[in-house]
Amino acid sequence: MASKENRRITELGTLKALAHPLRLKLYRLLFVAEVATASHLAEQVDEAVSLVSYHLRKLAEHGLIEEAEPRSGDARERWWQPASDGVSVRDEDFQDAPEKVAAHLAASRLFLEQRSEMYLTYLDERAHWGPEWNEAAYDGESLFRLTAAELADLKAELQDLLKKYDEQGRAREAAGGTEQRENVALHVYGFPFRV
Secondary structure, eight states, rough: OOSSSEEOOHHHHHHHHSSSSSHHHHHHHHHHHSSSHHHHHHHTTOOHHHHHHHHHHHHHHTTTTEEEOSSSSSSTTOOESSSEEEEEEEEGGSSHHHHHHHHHHHHHHHHHHHHHHHHHHOOOOOOOHHHHHHHHHOOOOOOOOOOHHHHHHHHHHHHHHHHHHHHHHHHHHHHOOTTTTTOOOOOOOOOOOOO
8 A cells, every 4th residue: 555544535526436335446456455457356346347437437536546566467458456555434524515415424334235235144143154254253332421522532442452453463574464354344333323
């Protein structure tokens, strides 16, 4: 990845580019793979290579991904990688115009739908993961009484903890600790509600 920083998306065009169902899946798959070709990704999403190539170019136009060093001698293959160590989208960056509010809402709904789809896939395949992974997997709900400032503090502490585990896992993998290592998704939501 070119940048170890998380890219904050603030432009409407970039948000719209990412908030496309296939592009979001491709971005996520590329992020997990670190580098891949359109052919590799097309197999995973069961789409034509030409369609996947088109959407990868759209993501690249908005600086979300970039070309990577070739991993094979085939000069026809174009390798891609994420341009940063993740992206973030914040509500505050899309509140100054109705079109921005609508685009942010649509993107947020798509992110949630795809995260739910990932978890439902795990549930359907849970029996194939075995007891060790199923015992380690987590699904919980916590209900608190907090102020906005306390929720912000909780978010910051969770982000620090997640960063620690990500860095540890990457370092151990780089040192050769790849055995029994799998991709893991952790989705956390913290939001106010009234009953």
